[in-house]
Amino acid sequence: MTKRSSGLFSGRTRNLARHHKPLDQRINTFIKEFEVGDKVAIVPKGNVANSPHPRYKGRIGTVIAKRGKAYTVEITIMGAVRKLTVPVMHLEKAKL
Numbered sequence: 001m002t003k004r005s006s007g008l009f010s011g012r013t014r015n016l017a018r019h020h021k022p023l024d025q026r027i028n029t030f031i032k033e034f035e036v037g038d039k040v041a042i043v044p045k046g047n048v049a050n051s052p053h054p055r056y057k058g059r060i061g062t063v064i065a066k067r068g069k070a071y072t073v074e075i076t077i078m079g080a081v082r083k084l085t086v087p088v089m090h091l092e093k094a095k096l
Contacts, residue, residue, distance in 0.1 A: 029089045034071055038063045039094035042073065042086060050087050060094045 034040060042059050044051040061075035061084070070087045 030069075032088050032091065034063045034066075034088075034091065034093075036063055036065065039096060040071070040073060040091045041094045042075075042084070042090060043092050044090050050090075052084060052086050052090055056084065060096075 029045070039060055040063055042052055042056045042061065044054065044057055056075070059075050059077070061073040063071050064074045064083070065072040067085055070085050071091060073084050073086050073091070075082050075084065
């Protein structure tokens, strides 16, 4: 009996189904710009290669720095402050 993989997207095949993915990646998803201090929502898109962990889906954080084509986002989870580097395609302006 072999041990089953427990990778990043293990057990999430339903979330990765075609109807959950965007139809195509438009150029607007790659050229978004944010300023330091902006509130952003983490929304993992269809690209699995550089997607943030699913536990951060829908979290709202503050942009604290730009790092290449990605942004460093600071979020608070149960009193703990976490800093994530998230590619721009997985970020959206927060609707507060």
